[in-house]
Amino acid sequence: MPEMPPIQTERPYALSIAGLDPSAGAGLLADVKTLEACGVYGLGVCTALTMQHDSDFRAVDWVPLDRIIAQCEPLFERYPIDVVKIGLIESLDVLANLLDWLQGIAPGVSIIWDPILKASAGFSFHQIDGRSPVLPLLARLSLLTPNAPEAVQLAGTDQPWAAAEQLSAYCPVYLKGGHLPTHDGQVADYLLVDGYGTTSFPAFFIANGEKHGSGCVLSAAVAAGLARGLPLPDACRTARRYMNQYLASSPTRLGFHSTIA
DSSP states (O other): OOOOOOOOOOOOEEEEEEEEOTTSSSHHHHHHHHHHHTTOEEEEEEEEEEEEETTEEEEEEEOOHHHHHHHHHHHHHHSOEEEEEEOOOSOHHHHHHHHHHHHHHOTTOEEEEOOOOBOTTSOBOOOOOTTSTTHHHHTTOSEEOOBHHHHHHHHTOSOHHHHHHHHTTTSOEEEBOTTSOOBTTEEEEEEEETTEEEEEEEEEOOTTOOOTTHHHHHHHHHHHHHHTTOOHHHHHHHHHHHHHHHHTSOSSSSOOOOOOO
16 A cells, blocks of 8 residues: 655745855855744845855855845745844845835834854954944844844943843844853853843753854744744744754754754
């Protein structure tokens, strides 16, 4: 007897607008792998072509705004996209114009920005700081996902928690704790809303857990939760669980993706 065919199911869609990392540890390829593992169909639009791997960054070629939008157009015409994650972007001007277009074509779309200011190999993409016109853009986001150095740079202050509180007055902030001190062998991420912390997500520190592109994976996992209809705190909690598994998956700087156990 032939085997019965598998039951066909549908999935929600989420769109990653991010850079292409040939090692697939970060950026667009990592986002799509994460979305797939988290039960969402991942769509992808390229903002930059990078020449890198997990420990060496060599160069970046930016994709112009009009070509980014040209990639987005057929996707929004075809698929019901409710969540967009934005990663590596050339400038605040490009981000502002991209937000204009996204919120014009899909007024209710949830937008997450993972503010990638420096590659894990050390290459600096931007000199954005608290004096730049970044804060007004945050009010147009559903979530900002900085690590501690990124929060400090965006807010123009030298204290990560104070920086995250300041930024969260404009939009919810998921402060990634990888650069924060450990306590009793634990690390924690934090969700801040309206200028104060609402939820912490503690986890055990994982030896050899540093991964290339871990911030990309975290923000994509949150996007997947939102696409599946979870409230923001639950989407963040589920994403942190996914990260625990991802960081522990390999002793190298490239992690493995799988559904949450």
